[in-house]
Amino acid sequence: MATTYFSKRNLHFLLHEVFKAEELTQYEYFSAHDRETFNLVLDSATYIADTLMHPYLKEVDKNQPELKDGQVTVHPKVKEFMQAMGDAGLIGAGFSFEHGGQQLPEMISSCVGFILMAANNGMMYTGLSSGAAHLITSFGSPELSEFYVPNMLSGKWQGTMALTEPQAGSSLSDVTTSATPLTDGESVPGSYKIKGQKVFISAGDHDAVDNVVHLMLARIDGAPKGTKGISLFVVPKYRPDGNNGFVDNDVQSTGVYHKMGQKGVPAMHLTMGSNDNTIGYIVGEPHQGLPYMFQMMNEARIGVGMTAAAIATAAYHAAVQYARERPQSRRLNEKNLLDAPQTPIINHPDVRRMLLFQKAVTEGSLSVLIEAARLYDISKVAEGDDKDNAFLLLDLLMPVAKTYPSEMGVQSVSQSLQTFGGYGFTEDFPVEQLYRDIRITPIYEGTTGIQAQDLLGRKMTMKGGKAPQLLFAEMGKTIAEASMFDDLKPYAEQLNGEMKRIQEVFSALLPHAMKGDTERYLADATLFLELFGIVVVAWQWLKQAIVAKHALLTQNPQGDDLTFYEGKLHTMKFFFHYEVPKTLGLAVRLKDPEVLTIVSEKELAL
Known part of the structure; x- marks a missing residue:
């Protein structure tokens, strides 16, 4: 098994050299921190990960959660991990001081998640607690925050997002879980009787914590139909009994799904109200559940993207180590030298292509995600146009930040497995597990198709197209900066051409939307997202190349630093020469008037 599962050098390069994370400390909210405290947090996370x-990567995978007699058991290391994360203050690191956090930027908190998920994504528990607790502190009453959040951030209690239902899937407008107001004098204000079922609830029940706190979507009796009638509730496994104790809240673990990957985290089927005794406590105002969820969705989607980038990164490092150690055959130009020793497979051009593809995808993905996290932070603490523009840019980039690492991460891990050859398909090495693990990430927090419809159907056109205008302006700054270096200028010009290609494709599609033919407009939205994502990652690689080139010219780096910066330039070139040309075929299809996927009166058999 590879001992290296992420590059600390690359993480610091992106955080400090490319995105200058410490500049956020100029804002009052983050002023308690500096570069040193940021690095200490990352070191603390790395220690826990190590x-x-x-x-326990393989052990957690092999000993998956089991449901017996209504109780879910998980690997015993999960409890130690939860406690260590709570003790280190890492579950609530991004929370305000007021709510027991460290007021760390999302740039740093999300990188903590990256380190942890690269180490073992089968222990994906604390991010769920953090997200659920953040919903309570953002929209819940002070009483809810005071009672639930400290235990969630300490690792004693688990938090979940309980959205999906058997009959609804991703269509939250079809949620049927009901909430009936309790009006008797003894009930806590805002109490409701909850009845219904939820499925695929990650960490929805387990024995590593004392309580599980579900942030659950339900429909209050008589609420409007569709998404406008959905409310958000805190529904604990054990509720307070009013005498400093707890009683069972009639949230039953009906089943645990046995999954293709991420086997260390129980995905639960939950049933509420079988005995008419499940009580939930409303978060915020009635019928605002979905807006509350969507206000938190950017953070959650960054988390999914980070998980995908982390898994792919761990697989890449395993593949690099194997390729350096595995001798096989001779160089192609030395085939006749049978007495010559075999060469490590890293010297074969096709293996180098696979490794460069993995490096380009994983380091490009991480760059996009840190860019998104930076925009999240600025949209939170800045004022005026800076705040508004950061939020618009973040909104536009979010489908890419979630989808590119997920979809391309699957391909990247596939190439990692291919690098191992037959050994990659065995349990002797970690990549077969990582290949299974990463496949869920294009599905989490909105499938790729949903992300694509969000990008093309809403983000590209909102506020008169202001978001893509802002993005192209940012890209223009990078292009201008890169054009100052002779060997980067061709790539700057190539990126400029790709920006124009996006605009041409969008202009070809927009008339369908203007005519009200939404189905035709969005028929190939996933391909548009793929095209858009390639160009965004190309921009990120050019940003990295500028920093690397500047360092080579001004710092006279030696040894590992020289190799690192030269590697950045080489990988940028690989991305532009191997990945960017894929936009040509995508653009041809997107502008093609032939329609082949829309249901017609004369339906062809599939």
């Missing part, structure tokens, strides 16, 4: 997570 000691409590990575050594």
Whole structure:
């Protein structure tokens, strides 16, 4: 098993050299921090990852959660991990001081998640607690925050997002879980009787914590139909009994799904109200559940993207190590030298292509995600146009930040497995597990098709197209900066051409939307997202190349630093020469008037 599962050098390069994370400390909210505190947090996460997570990667996968007699058991290391994360203050690191957090930027908090998920994504528990607790502190009453959040951030209690239902899937407008107001004098204000079912609830029940707190969508009796009638509730596994104790809240674990990957995290089927005794406590105002969820969705989607980038990164590092150590055959130009020793497979051009593809995808994905996290932070603490523009840019980039690492991460891990050859298909090495694990990420927090419809159907046109205008302006700055270096200028010009290609494709599609033919407009939205994502990642690679080139010219780096910066330039070139040309075929299809996927009166058999 590879001992290296992420590059600390690359993480610091992106955080400090490319995105200058410490510049956020100029804002009052983040002023308690500096570069040193940021690095200490990352070191703390790395220690937990090294000691409590990575050594148990295979063990957690092989000993998946089991449901017996209504109780879910998980690997015993999960409890130690939860406690260590709570003790280190890492579950609530991004929370305000007021709510027991460290007021760390999302740039740093999301990188903590990256480190942990690269070590062992089968222990994906604390991010769920953080997200659920954040919903309570953002929209819930002070009483809810005071009672639930401290235990969630300490690792004693688990938090979940309980959205999906058997009959609804991703269509939240079809949620049927009901909430009936309790009006008797003894009930806590805002109490409701909850009845219904939820499925695929990650970490929805387990024995590593004392309580599980579900942030659950339900429909209050008589609420409007569709998404406008959905409310948000805190529904704990054990509720307070009013005498400093707890009683069972009639949230039953009906089943645990046995999954293709991420086997260390129980995905639960939950049933509420079988005995008419499930009580939930409303978060915020009635019928605002979905807006509340969507206000938190950017953070959650960054988390999914980080998980995908982390898994792909761990697989890439395993593949690099194997390729350096595995001798096989001779160089193609030395085939006749049978007495010559075999060469490590890293010297074969096709293996180098596979490794460069993985490096380009994983480091490009991480760059996009840190860019998104930076925009999230600025949209939170800045004022005026800076705040508004950061939020618009973040909104536009979010489908890419979630989808590119997920979809391309699947391909990247596939190439990692291919690098191992037959050994990659065995349990002797970690990549077969990582290949299974990463496949869920294009589905989490909105499938690729949903992300694509969000990008083309809403983000490209909102506020008169202001978001893509802002993005192209940012790209224009990078292009201008890169054009100052002779060997980067061709890539700057290529990126400029790709920006124009996006605009041409969008102009060809927009008339369908203007005519009200939404189905035709969005028929190939996923291909548009793929095209858009390639160009956004190309922009990120050019940003990295500028920093690397500047360092080579001004710092006279030696040894590992020289190799690192030269590697950045080489990988940028690989991305532009191997990945960017894929936009040509995508653009041809997107502008093609032939329609082949829309249901017609004369339906062809599939």
